[in-house]
Amino acid sequence: MKNNYKKYWWAFIAVMVGSFAVLLFFGREIYKQAPPIPQQVVDAQGNVVMSMKQIQDGQNVWQSIGGQDIGSIWGHGAYQAPDWSADYLHREAMFILDKWSNAKFGKKYDALSKADQAPLQLQLQDMIRKNTYDAATKKLTVPSVRVEAFKSISKHFTDLFMGGKGLHELRQAYALKEHTIYDATRMEDMNAFFFWTSWACVTERSAGGVSYSNNWPHEPLVGNEATSSLLMWSLFSVVILIAGILFLSFFHAKEEDGMEEEHELPQQDPMFGLKPTPSMKATLKYFWVVAALFVLQVGMGALTAHYGVEGQAFFGLDLSAILPYAVTRSWHLQLAILWIATSWLATGLFIAPAVAGFEPKFQKLGVDILFVALFIVVGGSMAGQWFSIMQKMGLTASFWFGHQGYEYVELGRFWQILLFAGLGIWLVLMGRCLVPAIKNAKENKSLLTMFLISSAAIGLFYGAGLMWGRHTNLSMAEYWRWWVVHLWVEGFFEVFATVVIAFLFTRLGLVKVESATKATLGSATIFLFGGILGTFHHLYFTGTPTGVMAVGAAFSALEIAPLSLLGFEAYSYYKQAKKGKWLQRYKWPINYFISVAFWNGLGAGVFGFLINPPIALYYMQGLNLTPVHGHTALFGVYGMLGIGLTLFSLRAMAPSMEWSERLMKNIFWSLNIGLLAMTVISILPIGIAQTFAAMDVGLWYARSAEFLQNPTFQSIRWSRVFGDVIFTFGLLSLVYFIFTFSKSYLTGKTEAAKTEKEEELV
Numbered sequence: 001m002k003n004n005y006k007k008y009w010w011a012f013i014a015v016m017v018g019s020f021a022v023l024l025f026f027g028r029e030i031y032k033q034a035p036p037i038p039q040q041v042v043d044a045q046g047n048v049v050m051s052m053k054q055i056q057d058g059q060n061v062w063q064s065i066g067g068q069d070i071g072s073i074w075g076h077g078a079y080q081a082p083d084w085s086a087d088y089l090h091r092e093a094m095f096i097l098d099k100w101s102n103a104k105f106g107k108k109y110d111a112l113s114k115a116d117q118a119p120l121q122l123q124l125q126d127m128i129r130k131n132t133y134d135a136a137t138k139k140l141t142v143p144s145v146r147v148e149a150f151k152s153i154s155k156h157f158t159d160l161f162m163g164g165k166g167l168h169e170l171r172q173a174y175a176l177k178e179h180t181i182y183d184a185t186r187m188e189d190m191n192a193f194f195f196w197t198s199w200a201c202v203t204e205r206s207a208g209g210v211s212y213s214n215n216w217p218h219e220p221l222v223g224n225e226a227t228s229s230l231l232m233w234s235l236f237s238v239v240i241l242i243a244g245i246l247f248l249s250f251f252h253a254k255e256e257d258g259m260e261e262e263h264e265l266p267q268q269d270p271m272f273g274l275k276p277t278p279s280m281k282a283t284l285k286y287f288w289v290v291a292a293l294f295v296l297q298v299g300m301g302a303l304t305a306h307y308g309v310e311g312q313a314f315f316g317l318d319l320s321a322i323l324p325y326a327v328t329r330s331w332h333l334q335l336a337i338l339w340i341a342t343s344w345l346a347t348g349l350f351i352a353p354a355v356a357g358f359e360p361k362f363q364k365l366g367v368d369i370l371f372v373a374l375f376i377v378v379g380g381s382m383a384g385q386w387f388s389i390m391q392k393m394g395l396t397a398s399f400w401f402g403h404q405g406y407e408y409v410e411l412g413r414f415w416q417i418l419l420f421a422g423l424g425i426w427l428v429l430m431g432r433c434l435v436p437a438i439k440n441a442k443e444n445k446s447l448l449t450m451f452l453i454s455s456a457a458i459g460l461f462y463g464a465g466l467m468w469g470r471h472t473n474l475s476m477a478e479y480w481r482w483w484v485v486h487l488w489v490e491g492f493f494e495v496f497a498t499v500v501i502a503f504l505f506t507r508l509g510l511v512k513v514e515s516a517t518k519a520t521l522g523s524a525t526i527f528l529f530g531g532i533l534g535t536f537h538h539l540y541f542t543g544t545p546t547g548v549m550a551v552g553a554a555f556s557a558l559e560i561a562p563l564s565l566l567g568f569e570a571y572s573y574y575k576q577a578k579k580g581k582w583l584q585r586y587k588w589p590i591n592y593f594i595s596v597a598f599w600n601g602l603g604a605g606v607f608g609f610l611i612n613p614p615i616a617l618y619y620m621q622g623l624n625l626t627p628v629h630g631h632t633a634l635f636g637v638y639g640m641l642g643i644g645l646t647l648f649s650l651r652a653m654a655p656s657m658e659w660s661e662r663l664m665k666n667i668f669w670s671l672n673i674g675l676l677a678m679t680v681i682s683i684l685p686i687g688i689a690q691t692f693a694a695m696d697v698g699l700w701y702a703r704s705a706e707f708l709q710n711p712t713f714q715s716i717r718w719s720r721v722f723g724d725v726i727f728t729f730g731l732l733s734l735v736y737f738i739f740t741f742s743k744s745y746l747t748g749k750t751e752a753a754k755t756e757k758e759e760e761l762v
Helices: 003-033 052-064 084-105 114-128 144-161 168-174 184-202 228-257 278-282 284-310 325-356 363-389 395-401 413-440 445-466 474-507 513-531 533-538 546-578 582-610 614-620 625-653 661-696 711-719 721-746 749-761
Strands: 040-042 048-051 139-141
Touching: 003 474, 003 513, 003 533, 003 546, 048 052, 048 184, 052 184, 052 395, 084 114, 084 144, 084 184, 114 144, 144 168, 144 184, 228 546, 228 614, 278 284, 278 325, 278 363, 284 325, 284 363, 284 625, 284 711, 284 721, 325 363, 325 413, 325 445, 325 474, 325 625, 363 395, 363 413, 395 413, 413 445, 445 474, 445 513, 474 513, 474 533, 474 625, 513 533, 513 546, 533 546, 546 582, 546 614, 582 625, 582 661, 614 661, 625 661, 625 721, 661 711, 661 721, 711 721
Parallel strands: 040 139
Antiparallel strands: 040 048
């Protein structure tokens, strides 16, 4: 390790050790302070209303029908159907208020004057917010009126999920198939689970305090209002963001001043003489899979979006009986992770032998075995999810082979284990090349070490998805789920991307190794400093203590700070693309890197911070502003980077092949313009309107059929077709390019072209 890298390494190590220590400490606190699941829920006379087993089995039933892909709980999940915890809470409040109002005034609560409503509302808050859970006996005692409310709401949900008459239009509005659940016992258990999630939202941890969910959702009837902590930590996060931007601006100026402005560019493409090894050639089929999964993912996304208009049909064709919303959305999300990850992993497998300078024994066999494993995981997990959602599995089988019910980790536990094993195989294949390269390296030892560390993080951190079980408290399941979604997908994939791009640029001779190493270590340290503990900003309202909100608000703001410098990064990529005539062959991969910088700034920066401060997320969690951030950050950043890495690998595989400038331009601009159009024209305005509704009335209303199923919003949903068509054109053009490239490459036409180029150079 060079002496001039030591301070960078020590900073990186300090951030990793310190951040994970805090992350694990608060994980322990979340475990200790999670909303308790009572052994029994009893009425005032001691009669058992429901048991712990019913609540836990009800959670499994909810998971088996799609979980977070069919409505949401505590704001996490799909946006078409209601948030079941918020919906239950509002229905319970209205049932009790109507009962009391009819008894006292002879009419419903809504018909009363504000003066008559006020004392009833205060009476409700005193009753419903009081924590009557006895930790010694593990029993929860509820008043008889809440038992009556539970029975009434259970009947409504039973009719809704089990095909009850009179609720067909509501099922269409929620994009539910006619019979989501067939077994009455399962339905009873899920009603118990919905009660518990709502109870956690309104019950105070201690007398006069906030609820287990930090008073989420906004529901004035029961006293769920934004707290002073929400406001204070939101203000603090803005201050931290400004301070972070100022510090990074100074740091960037200081570092840039110490680096060389220019260095001599190679006279010809350093990759031109690259001889792809058998394992490098074998990665071509991975890029076919990338294209196929990308097409299928967009197709499922189109169906999912269309269900927002027709509910159970696709242009009049009833598909919900065989491909309900929960299935299409599950596949849409899972396939996004799979095709993006495949493009990144394939790029790693392609680059690794080039880094090592040799082909390890049996490397191609390993690449082929991993490819077969990928097919098994994708096909098996998708089939399992379908059988689970169609209720053709038992609850245990559903957990292991069907649907786990959590966004982005929908696949059953068995398929999860296989995927984790596949990532382990990938890590071994990478290590067989990188470890010898590190031992033999002189100048770029630190950069290669960082390459290995980021590869290890990708291979190992998915294991966090194995940390919950069938009956894990939802608060803890969410804690570990966000290790996967935030740390694995958003965190270490970002670091891996930074390292890969830096390595590619050094390999092309665009950047000196020392500059690339310092930039990589510095960027990774700064990003992870905010990113690791920034995980907590997803957990403000999932039954976590206030300390989680404080840490999450502060450090998630620091995640945004580095994005303020992305203009410099984009300009740097732009300058690189203009250097040297031979570099024009890499124009389009570099253009995608520029696109990544743009979407990082807009999707992760602007749209990310829009929902980041606690007070903002208090009203916005579970609304359409979240998928605005999701689409522009997940695809805009990681998807575009996956395409860029794919194109770079294909270019390095056949550097002399001529690419159609017109085709590449159509692909690039169609994907970017289409993504922007579908987001800004449709999802964003609905999300803004929902936010006003959540602030004025409550989250239940912002997610209700009454609010969302009006002609104006239907027209806005239809308008996204404009962006969808443009985006799909770009996608199909990309698939066509990969197909024609593969055809030319496999028939040997590129080799002939390469010989001609070599003769020209001579």
